[in-house]
Amino acid sequence: MDIASSKFENVGPFTRAWEWLKALPVKLWAMAVEFANKMKKLGQDDPRKIVHSLKVGVAITLVSLFYYVRPLFDRFGENGIWAVLTVVLVFEFSVGATLGKGLNRMLATLSAGALAVGVDRVATLFDRTGQAIVIGILIFIIVATVTFMRFFPALKARYDYGLSIFIMTFCLVSVSSYGDDEFLEMACERLYTIIIGSFIAIIVCICVCPVWIGETLQNQIANNLEKLGNFLEGFGREYFRLPEEGHSTDDKSFLYGYKSVLTSKDKEETMANLARWELWHYRFGFRHPWNRYLKVGTLTRQCAYKLEDLNSYLKYFEIQTPTEFRREMQEPCIKICSESGKALKELASAIKKIRQSTSVNFHVANLKIAAENLKSLLNTSTFENANLREIIPTAAVGLILIDIVPCTEKIVEAFQELASRARFERMDDRVSPSNDV
Amino acid sequence: MDIASSKFENVGPFTRAWEWLKALPVKLWAMAVEFANKMKKLGQDDPRKIVHSLKVGVAITLVSLFYYVRPLFDRFGENGIWAVLTVVLVFEFSVGATLGKGLNRMLATLSAGALAVGVDRVATLFDRTGQAIVIGILIFIIVATVTFMRFFPALKARYDYGLSIFIMTFCLVSVSSYGDDEFLEMACERLYTIIIGSFIAIIVCICVCPVWIGETLQNQIANNLEKLGNFLEGFGREYFRLPEEGHSTDDKSFLYGYKSVLTSKDKEETMANLARWELWHYRFGFRHPWNRYLKVGTLTRQCAYKLEDLNSYLKYFEIQTPTEFRREMQEPCIKICSESGKALKELASAIKKIRQSTSVNFHVANLKIAAENLKSLLNTSTFENANLREIIPTAAVGLILIDIVPCTEKIVEAFQELASRARFERMDDRVSPSNDV
Numbered sequence: 001m002d003i004a005s006s007k008f009e010n011v012g013p014f015t016r017a018w019e020w021l022k023a024l025p026v027k028l029w030a031m032a033v034e035f036a037n038k039m040k041k042l043g044q045d046d047p048r049k050i051v052h053s054l055k056v057g058v059a060i061t062l063v064s065l066f067y068y069v070r071p072l073f074d075r076f077g078e079n080g081i082w083a084v085l086t087v088v089l090v091f092e093f094s095v096g097a098t099l100g101k102g103l104n105r106m107l108a109t110l111s112a113g114a115l116a117v118g119v120d121r122v123a124t125l126f127d128r129t130g131q132a133i134v135i136g137i138l139i140f141i142i143v144a145t146v147t148f149m150r151f152f153p154a155l156k157a158r159y160d161y162g163l164s165i166f167i168m169t170f171c172l173v174s175v176s177s178y179g180d181d182e183f184l185e186m187a188c189e190r191l192y193t194i195i196i197g198s199f200i201a202i203i204v205c206i207c208v209c210p211v212w213i214g215e216t217l218q219n220q221i222a223n224n225l226e227k228l229g230n231f232l233e234g235f236g237r238e239y240f241r242l243p244e245e246g247h248s249t250d251d252k253s254f255l256y257g258y259k260s261v262l263t264s265k266d267k268e269e270t271m272a273n274l275a276r277w278e279l280w281h282y283r284f285g286f287r288h289p290w291n292r293y294l295k296v297g298t299l300t301r302q303c304a305y306k307l308e309d310l311n312s313y314l315k316y317f318e319i320q321t322p323t324e325f326r327r328e329m330q331e332p333c334i335k336i337c338s339e340s341g342k343a344l345k346e347l348a349s350a351i352k353k354i355r356q357s358t359s360v361n362f363h364v365a366n367l368k369i370a371a372e373n374l375k376s377l378l379n380t381s382t383f384e385n386a387n388l389r390e391i392i393p394t395a396a397v398g399l400i401l402i403d404i405v406p407c408t409e410k411i412v413e414a415f416q417e418l419a420s421r422a423r424f425e426r427m428d429d430r431v432s433p434s435n436d437v
Numbered sequence: 438m439d440i441a442s443s444k445f446e447n448v449g450p451f452t453r454a455w456e457w458l459k460a461l462p463v464k465l466w467a468m469a470v471e472f473a474n475k476m477k478k479l480g481q482d483d484p485r486k487i488v489h490s491l492k493v494g495v496a497i498t499l500v501s502l503f504y505y506v507r508p509l510f511d512r513f514g515e516n517g518i519w520a521v522l523t524v525v526l527v528f529e530f531s532v533g534a535t536l537g538k539g540l541n542r543m544l545a546t547l548s549a550g551a552l553a554v555g556v557d558r559v560a561t562l563f564d565r566t567g568q569a570i571v572i573g574i575l576i577f578i579i580v581a582t583v584t585f586m587r588f589f590p591a592l593k594a595r596y597d598y599g600l601s602i603f604i605m606t607f608c609l610v611s612v613s614s615y616g617d618d619e620f621l622e623m624a625c626e627r628l629y630t631i632i633i634g635s636f637i638a639i640i641v642c643i644c645v646c647p648v649w650i651g652e653t654l655q656n657q658i659a660n661n662l663e664k665l666g667n668f669l670e671g672f673g674r675e676y677f678r679l680p681e682e683g684h685s686t687d688d689k690s691f692l693y694g695y696k697s698v699l700t701s702k703d704k705e706e707t708m709a710n711l712a713r714w715e716l717w718h719y720r721f722g723f724r725h726p727w728n729r730y731l732k733v734g735t736l737t738r739q740c741a742y743k744l745e746d747l748n749s750y751l752k753y754f755e756i757q758t759p760t761e762f763r764r765e766m767q768e769p770c771i772k773i774c775s776e777s778g779k780a781l782k783e784l785a786s787a788i789k790k791i792r793q794s795t796s797v798n799f800h801v802a803n804l805k806i807a808a809e810n811l812k813s814l815l816n817t818s819t820f821e822n823a824n825l826r827e828i829i830p831t832a833a834v835g836l837i838l839i840d841i842v843p844c845t846e847k848i849v850e851a852f853q854e855l856a857s858r859a860r861f862e863r864m865d866d867r868v869s870p871s872n873d874v
Contacts, residue, residue: 038589039585042585042588042589043585049585049588052584053581053584053585054581056580056581056584057576057577057578057580057581058577060576060580060608061573061576061580064573064611064612065569067612068612069569078613081609081613084608084609084612085605085608085609088601088604088605088608089601089605132502132505132506135502135505136498136501136502139494139497139501140494140495140498141494143493143494144490144491144493144494145490147489147490147494148476148479148480148486148487148490151479151486152479164525167497168522168525168526171497171501171522171525172522174501175501175504175505175518175521176515176518262742263703263738265703266703266704267703305699305742305745305746306746306749308742308746309743309745309746375826378825378826379825379826391825392832392835393836395825395829395832396832396833396836398829399753399829399830399833403749
C-alpha cells in the first residue's frame, strides 16, 4: 500500500480518480467474495438459519402465487394482499416468536376493529363537524393510553407487537369508516385475510423443521452450566499443578468459554418470554416453569462472576508459591474444583436429557466435605516466616473455592425445583419402573 | 383469607360461585387501582414516557384528521391511509429509533418498489403461465436471500426493519402488478404517502421535547462510572473501619448500586446502534465515536466484576482480623478506594459535561503510589504465629484493590481516547482562553 500511495503522489487528481475507478471492480469483487464467505460461515455455524430463509421463501411465494392467480382470494379481492403482508411480518425464526406475533396480530386486529366500530357508531350520532371532533378526541385518548401501556415491562415483554398493531388497526378502521358504508365489510375481510396469513405462517413454521425457542433456551442454560463445569475442572488441574508435574500442553480454551455466560441475561429473558407462547410443544405444555430456567440462569451467572475472579488469580501463578503450602492446599482445592465441575456438568446433561439427577447429590456431599477440609486447613495453618505475598494468592483462591460451594448448592436446589415443577423424568423410574407399581 | 375459605367449606358449589361473583367487582376494582398506581409510578419515574405518549397521540390524531377531512390527501385517495400507518409504525421513543425506522422504511420502500417494477417488466415478456412462474421464482430467491441477510449481525443491528419492509413492499408491488395497469401509479402514491408519514413522525419526534438516545447512552455510561465510584468510596470506609471507630450508620445502598452495571451490555449496544442515526444532533454529528462509549462501558463492566468480588469479602468482616494487620493495611487500601472512586466519579462528571478532565491524572498518580505502597507492604510483611484464616480475607481484598488500579487506568485511557475523538471541551481553554491566542 505504501508503494502504491507514493506512486500517486506526483500525479494529478484526475489520474488518481481514474486509478481509483480502475481499481473499483477489483475492490467490489473482493467485497462480494468476502460477503459470500461471511454468508457461508453464518450458514455453516447454524444451518437452521438457511432452513429458515428457505421456509420463509416458500411460504411467501405460495401465498403470493395464490393471490396472484386468484383461486383462493377471489372472495377477498384487493384485501387478499393483507394475507401476504401478514405472512411477511409474522414469520419469525422460532415457533414461539411466530406464534406470539401471529396471536398478537389476530387478537389486536379483532379487538381494535371492534372498538373502532363502536367509536364509529358513537360518532354517527353527531353532525359532520362533531363527528370529526369526537373521532379526533377518541383517537387521541386511545392512542396516547395504549402508547403509554407499551412501557409496562410486563406488557412490553409479551404484547408489544399486539399493542402497536392495535393502534394501527384502530386508526385505520376509525379513519376509513368516514363516508364509506362498506367499511365494515372491508374491515371483516381484512380480519379474515390476516387470520389466514397468520395461520399459514404459524403452520409452515411449526410443520417444516421447527425451531422451538424453549429447546434453545434449555440448551443454552445447559451449555452455560457445562462451560462453568469445564472451567472449574480445568482450573483445578491448571492452578494446582506442582512444579515437578511440569507444564501442561492442554488446550486452554476452557478458560474463556465461561465469558459469554457473564452477559447472557437479556438473551435468556427474551427467550423465556417467547417460549411462553409455545403451548403446543409436546414437552413443554401450558404451564412449563420458564421462570425456573431463568432462576438457574441467574445463579449460573452469579457463579460465573466468581470464576471471573478465579481467572484473575491465574496470573499470580508465576509467583513461586511455597511448594509446601501449595502441596497442603492442593488436595482439597482440586477436590472442590473437580466435584463442583462434575456436579455442574451432571446438571447440564440432566437438563439436556430432561431427567432428574441422583448422582449430583453425591457430588454435592463430596463438595461439602472438601470445603470443610479446606476451611479447617486454613483455620489451623500458621506459617512462620512465610512471605504473605507468596501465600496470599493461593489462599485467596481457596476462599473463593469455598464460596463456590454454596453457589453450586444453590444451582442444584434451583435445578431440583425446576425438575420437580417441570416433571423431569425420574432416573430410577426408568431403570426399574416396576418399583412404583 | 383463611377464615373466608373455612367459611366456604360447608357450602355447595353454587353458593361458592355466587360468593366469588359477588366479590368480583371488588377484585376488579382493586386490580384497576393497582394498575393505575403502577401507571402513575411509571410516569413519575420517567416523565418523558408520558410526554412521548402525548406526542404520539397528537401526531396520529393530526394525520388521521387530515385524512379524515381530506384537505391534504385528496390527491392520494385511499392510499393516504399509508401515511397514518407509517406514523403509527415509525414513531418511537427516541429520535434515533424514529430516524432509523423512518429512513429504513423510506429507503426500503423505494428500492423494493424499483426492484419489483423491474421484475414486472421482465415477467411481461412471458405469457400468462410463464409470468406466474417467473414471478414465483424471483420472489422465492429474493425473499430467501433477504431473510438470510437479516441474520448478519451488522445488518441486523441497523437495517433489520428496513429489510423486513423491503420484503413486504417487494411482494406487495410484484403481486399487485398483475392485471393492473395502474399499479405503478399506486406504488408511487404509496411511496409519497410513506415519505410524508415518515417525515411527520420524524419532525414531531425531533421538535417536541426530543429524547436523544445518544444523550441517554452518555448519561448511562456516566452513571455507571459514578455507581462504581460510590461503591469504591463506600467500601473503603466500610471495610477498613477499625473496631475503635465503631459501627457506621450510613446508608448502605451504594453497596448494591453497581449491580445493574454487571448486565448492562445489551442495552448499551442497542443504544449505540440507535444513536448512530442521530446525525443531526448539534453535539454528536456525523462521526461521533459511539464505539468508544461502548469501550468505556465494557471496561466499566470488567471493573464491576471485581467489585462483585470485593463485595463478597464484606461477609468476612465479622471475622476479627488482627487489628494490627488491618491497621497496617488500612492506609494504602483506603487511599486506593478513595482515589479510584474519585477518579471514576471525575470521569462520570466529565462525560456528563462533555469536557476533558485534567484532575483525573492527579488521582491516577496517587492511585499508583498507593498501589506500590500496598504491594511492598504485602511483600515485606511476615506475620509470625498469625492465623491464616484471619489474615487472608483482608490480604485478598488488598490484592483485588491492586487489580483495580490497572482497571481504573484502562478506563481513564479509554475515556481520554473518547474525549479526543469526540472533541470534548478542554478545561484549560475555558478557564484561560487567552493562553492559546
